[in-house]
Amino acid sequence: MNVVHLPDQPAAYLILAAFLLATGVFGLLRRRTLIGMLISGELIFAAAALNFMTVNRFMAPDPAVGQIVVLFIMGLAAAEVAIALSIIIAVYRNYRSIHSKELSELKG
């Protein structure tokens, strides 16, 4: 594979999306605060969106569909962040902590 044609290879984008997914899963397992886990979830969203755009650019017949799907993913990510942060702030008001080890009982 010639280096010059690297931006035109779908494998480059797919490998980068796989890297983003792997780092997102690593952070989701490794982080011990809720906001850190939320940031890792955003990385996984970004990996999915990049995969959609790659398949859309190199393999799909209609280039508008993938962009619309990625727009929907971005809208859902924004809604998810708003809900998750309000839940995190409510949890912090109750427990004075958002470390996931200490949130082990319900109905606190």
Added chain:
Amino acid sequence: MSPFPFSAYLVVAIFGFIVATTVAGALIAVLSRRIIRSVAGLALCSVGLAGLYYFLNSPFLALMEILIYIGAVCVTIIFGVMLSETDEPEPRENPGQERLWAVISALVSVAIFVGLYRLSLHGAWPAGGAAAADGSVRAIGIALLTTFSLPFELISLVLLVAILGALTLAHGGRKQS
């Protein structure tokens, strides 16, 4: 022939810079201990992703990525960081278990990466379809209002429910304390 002899190498250099930006942003977002630095890493990763969308023939999505991820998502997360005390706790009891858990998560993510790497290099991907439509902003707008009008309305409903739910959750938490 391109008018400038090194333009292909210039494009590759810009592509490599964008990929390095994305990778560095993702690593900072996952590995740093201060949570505000990992929000900054997420913003850096979003800048890199916007550049990748530009390489994938979609400047509109590059703009939207910067607008939504950096302008909305990262700023909202920074507000959440300011309203709560969020740094990663010091590893206190049994560091051996912590280390074992780190090794397990690293193994899981490396396994995912290697599997997807092999799949994307050796998978039977179909050859590229020729572009039937142009994929411009005009085509996106027409498709949003004709073919995808139902999901478009549904996502506006989802955003409305998310706003109302966020307001209700934050307000209820305040009344209890």
